[in-house]
Amino acid sequence: MLRLGILQRRNKKHCFKTLTSSISPNPHTFPPGVFAGVLAYTWNDENFTFAGYTWLGIWFSISVAEIVWIKKVIQSVDMTNWERSFYQNAMAVPLMIALALLSGETNVAAASIADVRAWPPIAASCLAGIGLSYFSFALCEAVSATTFTVIGNVCKVLSILANVLLANQHSSE
Numbered sequence: 001m002l003r004l005g006i007l008q009r010r011n012k013k014h015c016f017k018t019l020t021s022s023i024s025p026n027p028h029t030f031p032p033g034v035f036a037g038v039l040a041y042t043w044n045d046e047n048f049t050f051a052g053y054t055w056l057g058i059w060f061s062i063s064v065a066e067i068v069w070i071k072k073v074i075q076s077v078d079m080t081n082w083e084r085s086f087y088q089n090a091m092a093v094p095l096m097i098a099l100a101l102l103s104g105e106t107n108v109a110a111a112s113i114a115d116v117r118a119w120p121p122i123a124a125s126c127l128a129g130i131g132l133s134y135f136s137f138a139l140c141e142a143v144s145a146t147t148f149t150v151i152g153n154v155c156k157v158l159s160i161l162a163n164v165l166l167a168n169q170h171s172s173e
Helices: 002-023 030-043 050-076 081-103 106-114 116-142 145-166
Strands: none
Touching: 050 116, 050 145, 081 106, 081 116, 106 116, 116 145
């Protein structure tokens, strides 16, 4: 029974590899194609400002460097996804405390913690955050940096769509 499962998994991987290799474009044509698309969009943008596209370029450069660096760290540092998630969240705690102190959010946090009715949503939010962190590292480990970025952007679009459909009074137009 176990051997049959292993063979089925190997066959699925082989079929997927064969399918993707037959439809994948040449990787050297992809960046120029994206660049051409960006130029075409920019050329037709009615609200074009140099400053806006400069900030977009800076953001894009940082985003690419970040995901490539994270992928390299994941491949070179021997840790489990739970350890990665723990360290990422542990490193964020001092920064979040500093931001809470600077913005005056400590009063709001204290009031929320004092209200017992707020505990279930706070706990659910914490569990969701831990889950997102863990599965983000698991996904980043399993796929390429490009695939990870595309999946992340699709999730953002789906989140915006869900917000517009379910809670449109909170979204801007």
